Amino acid sequence: MFDFLEGYDVLGAFWTTVQLTVLSAVGALVWGTLLAAMRVSPVPLMRGFANVYVNIVRNIPLTIIVLFASLGLADIFGATMGASDFKIQGFRLAVLGLVGYTSAFVCEAIRSGINTVPMGQAEAARAIGLNFSQTLRLIVLPQAFRAVIGPLANVLIALTKNTTVASAIGVAEAATLMKTMMENEAQTLAIGAVFALGFVVLTLPVGLLLGWAGKRLAVKR
Amino acid sequence: MTEVSVAKEDAVTADELVVLSGVNKHFGPLHVLQDIDLTIGRGEVVVVIGPSGSGKSTLCRTINRLEGVDSGSITIDGDPLPAEGRALARLRADVGMVFQSFNLFAHKTVLENVVLGQVKVRKADRKRAEEKARALLDRVGVGAQADKYPAQLSGGQQQRVAIARALAMDPKVMLFDEPTSALDPEMINEVLEVMQQLAQEGMTMVVVTHEMGFARSAANRVVFMADGRIVEQAEPEQFFSNPRSERARDFLSKILHH
Known part of the structure; x- marks a missing residue:
């Protein structure tokens, strides 16, 4: 019944999807947190930069960002991302595009988390002599993160599915393989179902786990 | 009681610890602090009272620059308050602050709350x-x-944990911004007792409060504020029994009846 799967490395393709997701998630979390820190910083230039970045990037379709990373950065400006061949270069450019795009959403989720932390927390931190970055790192962000685990789970799930856009620049992830298989095999519906199921298997546990963690780690006030 | 007052007089010297001179601050059109001159000696306990909106909390918060000022100068132990940055953070560590809403770090244990500043600052x-x-x-x-x-x-x-957290920094002066206003009546005394004890041990304290009993028993001086000005300052006995200004008499008549 599943003989149409023969000869295709479905697991391998999904493994690439997982790699894209994990690397982009880590990158987006780091860069998004930095952006959120800039958005609440006392330096107007940083606030302005993060504000403009978020509002531009989140309003551009991901496909265009990923294509720009490939056609713009790589082909015109010659950014090879330190890669030796096109496959690795495409993968890294896709991660770059996904990080740049997803971080805008991570930033906004974290910023809304920062807004849930009462002013008094930061005031108390400053009153014992913590500087701005210590106040943010030790007091405000830990509480902000716990408040937005749910929204961050949404961003992560969206990111997992968004990795399929990498097929636009030829990265051999799940959607690329699905397209190939649909061209070569007759059972298009079954193929679609297999890949849809594959994504649900990836994202469902993430949502459930993070939902549970969000409840458990919530800061009691 | 007599012992306490003797100890208090010993503690007060001519040594000036906190000096505010000509301090002005606006919140938009509201002139919330108007030409404030106030000197607090080392070891002195100053209680600031006054009607709501008189600027007493703002005054308290300017001393560690949680609120900036528009003009005038504030010095602590001879050093003028620095602008934002590392120097200000260092100075704040020397000024303990206790808030109306406690503001304990909600994601940290009680012990961690008291340890954090010591380790990080x-x-x-x-x-x-x-x-x-x-x-x-x-x-x-x-x-x-x-x-x-x-x-x-x-x-x-x-x-009380918040007081311990502030004390852990070995502050030169402690600011109390309405420390008992958010408490149930039966819990007010346990906090006031800790503050009484601190006062007796010679801690320099600025206390914004509505607790007149505390003002009477622990303060060296009562500062009465109204409409952004210091209207009157006097020793507690004198202030409560014989206030000089009409504004203070009016205020006391409204609160001391019951």
Whole structure:
């Protein structure tokens, strides 16, 4: 019944999807947190930069960002991302595009988390002599993160599915393989179902786990 | 009672610790602090009272620059308050602050709340910081709660932890911004007792409060504020029995009846 799967490395393709997701998630979390820190910083230039970045990037379709990373950065400006061949270069450019795009959403989720932390927390931190970055790192962000685990789970799930856009620049992830298989095999519906199921298997546990963690780690006030 | 007042007089010297001169501050069109001149001596306990909106909390918050000022100068131990940055952070560590709403770090245990500043600001050794934190928590009577989270404590307990957190920095002066206003009546005394004890030990304190009993028994001086100005300052006995200004008489007549 599943003989149409023969000869295709479905697991391998999904493994690439997982790699894209994990690397982009880590990158987006780091860069998004930095952006959120800039958005609440006392330096107007940083606030302005993060504000403009978020509002531009989140309003551009991901496909265009990923294509720009490939056609713009790589082909015109010659950014090879330190890669030796096109496959690795495409993968890294896709991660770059996904990080740049997803971080805008991570930033906004974290910023809304920062807004849930009462002013008094930061005031108390400053009153014992913590500087701005210590106040943010030790007091405000830990509480902000716990408040937005749910929204961050949404961003992560969206990111997992968004990795399929990498097929636009030829990265051999799940959607690329699905397209190939649909061209070569007759059972298009079954193929679609297999890949849809594959994504649900990836994202469902993430949502459930993070939902549970969000409840458990919530800061009691 | 007599013992206390003798100790208080010993503690007060001519040594000026906090000096505000010509301080002005606006919130938009509201002139919330108007030409404030106030000197607080080392070891002195100054209670600031006045009707709501008189600027007394703002005054308290300008002393560690949680609120900036528009004009005038504030010095602490001879040093003018620095602008934002590292120097200001260092100065704030020397000025303990206790808030109306406690503001304990909600994601950290009681012990961690008292340890944090010592380790991160004073660069104290962690073990020694914990010992000191436990000693301070014992001193304010919440030693048994050290491993709980703030939300698990009563308001009175939380406020005593907040006092311990401020004391852990070995501050030169302690600011209390309406420390008992958010407490249930039966918890007010446990906090006031800790503050009384601090006053007796010679801590320099600026206390914004509505607790007239505390003002009478612990203060060296009462500062009465109204409409952004210091209207009157006097020793507590004199202030409560014979206020000079009409504004203070009016205020006292409204609160001392019951």
